[in-house]
Amino acid sequence: MKFSCNQDTFSKYLNIVSRVVATKPGLPILSNVYFESKDGKLILKTTDLELSITTWIGADIKEDGAVTVPAKQLAEFVNSIPEERVDVDVVKESFNISTKNNSASFNTIPSEDFPVIPSVEKEEPLVEIKKEDLVTAVDRVAFASATDDIKPVLTGVKIEIEDGVAYFVSTDGLRLSRQSVKISKGVSKKSFLVPVRALLELSYIISALDTDEEVVRIYTIDEKNQVLFRFADVDLISRIIDGEFPEYRQIIPTGYKTRCFLKKSDFLNSIKIINIIARSVLGNKMILDISSEENRILLSAVQSDLGKNQSNFPCKVEGESIKIAFSAKLLNDVLMHIDSEDIIFECSEATRPGVFKIDGDDSFIHLVMPMML
Helix, strand or coil, rough: CEEEEHHHHHHHHHHHHHHCCCCCCCCHHHHHHEEEECCCEEEEEEEEECCEEEEEEECEEEEEEEEEEHHHHHHHHHHHCCCCCCEEEEEEEEEEEEECCEEEEEECCCCHHHHCCCCCCCCCCCCCEEEHHHHHHHHHHHHHHCCCCCHHHHHEEEEEEEEEEEEEEEECCCEEEEEECCEEEEEEEEEEEEEEEEEHHHHHHHHCCCCCCCCCEEEEEECEEEEEECCEEEEEEEEECCCCCCCHHHHCCCCCEEEEEEEEHHHHHHHHHHHHHHCHHHHHEEEEEEEECCEEEEEEECCCCEEEEEEEEEEEEEEEEEEEEEEHHHHHHHHCCCCEEEEEEEEECCCCCEEEEECCEEEEEEEECEEEC
C-alpha cells in the first residue's frame, strides 16, 4: 500500500474517525484506524462496536492495499506536522509516513482482523434532513436524555417520522424535550431509538466539514438493527436501541392556566443568583412565584443552615398567578439550549409539568416536572 495526500485533508478526516475508536478495548484492533486504497480513493474506518465511521478522501494512490494503524497516535502526528504533502508507504508490518522534515513508523495489525462495518450503496434513504435543522434538533433535545444505563431506552433520542415531519424526542423521566423538523423527502411513517452519543458525533461531523452538502441522509439497516447517517463523504453507523420508549404524547399539556412571555437572559440571570443558595438545597430546589397582577416572576430559595435569597424579573403574564417549584439546574439546562431570547413558559398547577416554548417557533417544546413546594 502506497499513497500521498495533503496534510490538511488527512488531518481533518483522521480527527473525525479517531473520535469513535475504543479507549480501553478488549480487542487491540479497535484502537486502530482501517485504511484501504482502491479505485483512486483512500477509505478510512473506525469502530468501537457501538459506533462506526467510514469516510473516503482523495489521494494519489500508487499501490492498493489494506492495513490498520493506531488511530490516536497517527492523528496526533499528522496534526503536528506542517500543511504539506504527506507520503505513506506500508512495508511489511510498518506504516511509514513522512513529509519534508518529519517521519514516523507505526506498527500495524492485519486488516483481515478488523470488524465488518455495514454500508448502503443503491438504497433510497429513509429520509433527508437539512443539516442545520438536524444540528438544531440535536442541540435542543440531546441534553434531556438520561446519562445512566438504569433504563437504556432513556439514554437515546427517539426519531419519529410521520407525515412529512421528523420528531426528535428525549426524556430522562424528569424532563422531556421534543423538536420537530419538516422533511421534503422520506417515508410516511417510521420510528427508531438512537443513542445520544451517535447524534452528538453526527452534529460534530457536520460542523467539522466545510462542504456545500446541504442534507443528511438517513438509512436503516434493519437486518443488523442499525442506522446509518450519511453526510457528504462520511458515514456514521450506530446501533438502534431496543426497547419501548415512553408514550410521551399523553403527558404534553394541551392547555394552560398561566402563560409568561419572558426574556431568556432575565431568567438565566435570576437563576444564577438564586443558585447561590439553591445549589445547597436538596434537589437544587427553587420556587417560582408568578404574579399576573404585577407581571413578574419572583425566584427564591431557602436552606435552613445557610439562609435564603430571592430575585425577580419582569415579564408579561397571562392568566392566573401561581407558585410552583423546580430544580434550578433543570431550568438552567433548557434555557441554555434554547437559541432564542424570546421564551414562553406555561403551567397549570403546582403538581403538573411546566412547559417551555419559543415565541414565534412552534417546532420546539420542553416539559419539566415540578418539585413539592
